[in-house]
Amino acid sequence: MRTNEAFTPPPEGGATGDVHNAYIRVWRHVKTSVEIYARQLTTDRDVRDDLIQEASQRLWMEEASRCDIRSREDLLYFKATLTDHMRKKAKSKGIAMDDASYRVPDDLRKQLS
Amino acid sequence: MARLSPQVLVQMARNAVQQELNWKPTAQHAPPIPTGATADNPAAALAPLDVRLLQQLGFRAYYDESVAKSSWPVPLGLSPQTLSVFGAERGILYESPMSGDILLQRSFRTREFIHAGLVTSVNGNGLIDDRIFYYDLSSIEGDTDHRGLLYRGYTGKLRRRMSPTQGDRFLRWAELEVLDECLSSMVA
Numbered sequence: 050m051r052t053n054e055a056f057t058p059p060p061e062g063g064a065t066g067d068v069h070n071a072y073i074r075v076w077r078h079v080k081t082s083v084e085i086y087a088r089q090l091t092t093d094r095d096v097r098d099d100l101i102q103e104a105s106q107r108l109w110m111e112e113a114s115r116c117d118i119r120s121r122e123d124l125l126y127f128k129a130t131l132t133d134h135m136r137k138k139a140k141s142k143g144i145a146m147d148d149a150s151y152r153v154p155d156d157l158r159k160q161l162s
Numbered sequence: 163m164a165r166l167s168p169q170v171l172v173q174m175a176r177n178a179v180q181q182e183l184n185w186k187p188t189a190q191h192a193p194p195i196p197t198g199a200t201a202d203n204p205a206a207a208l209a210p211l212d213v214r215l216l217q218q219l220g221f222r223a224y225y226d227e228s229v230a231k232s233s234w235p236v237p238l239g240l241s242p243q244t245l246s247v248f249g250a251e252r253g254i255l256y257e258s259p260m261s262g263d264i265l266l267q268r269s270f271r272t273r274e275f276i277h278a279g280l281v282t283s284v285n286g287n288g289l290i291d292d293r294i295f296y297y298d299l300s301s302i303e304g305d306t307d308h309r310g311l312l313y314r315g316y317t318g319k320l321r322r323r324m325s326p327t328q329g330d331r332f333l334r335w336a337e338l339e340v341l342d343e344c345l346s347s348m349v350a
Contacts, residue, residue, distance in 0.1 A: 069323070
């Protein structure tokens with residue numbers, strides 16, 4: 050399945066591209082899911098920001114250019130990976146989570162199945 | 163039997179991209195079968211756009227006008243995944259890059275190789291989080307954009323980070339032997 054993705058014009062002149070910029074593009078697609086999941090995990094705003102930062106760092110480490118942003122499956126897989134990472138980090142920080150928080154978010158799971 | 167110098171390809175690719183191909187649509191200058199090549203097998207025209215660029219550059223870099231033949235030793239029509247199989251079978255798939263190698267980027271989700279490019283220089287390496295080893299490279303790639311995203315349709319020069327820890331590999335095609343009779347003056 051393909052998602053809509055706006056045409057990207059090439060840079061003017063002979064500039065050399067930088068793959069680190071892929072991070073910004075991919076983060077835009079996963080950010081909302083990450084933020085929603087962070088809200089499910091905790092009501093503490095500081096901890097929530099820490100968890101979002103952890104997800105952001107994980108995306109950067111995994112190298113966002115591996116994600117085909119036209120592919121819904123790829124985006125869902127990245128979202129599931131990042132939320133799972135947040136869950137593990139929350140657990141390691143000793144954040145009390147309810148049962149629902151231990152799972153990959155329901156909407157993601159439905160779409161993945 | 164002899165081997166080709168990968169620097170001939172690197173130099174030719176750098177010049178071609180610098181002078182005319184940079185951020186132009188890859189489909190415009192990377193035909194399914196490289197210019198001047200003939201192929202009886204219809205599968206030879208099936209390479210994806212990123213590999214088509216490498217074929218075109220490789221074929222032209224080692225093309226000998228006098229015999230109307232190219233010494234480019236990599237078969238036509240392969241995908242990044244089949245390039246990796248081709249390399250693994252011949253023992254030329256490496257975890258560390260060298261200038262002239264074909265970079266093969268692995269998908270995070272499918273664990274298959276999904277993108278290929280030409281390594282023009284290796285600029286450094288390092289560790290992220292004591293876990294992920296990476297190389298910083300300069301490359302020339304097709305079917306991408308200035309962010310290095312997949313399937314974006316353009317040819318360009320990129321700075322890229324590749325990680326053998328995450329499954330990325332490098333095809334050292336220059337270790338393939340070619341027949342002497344196919345060689346031009348560009349032998350290593």
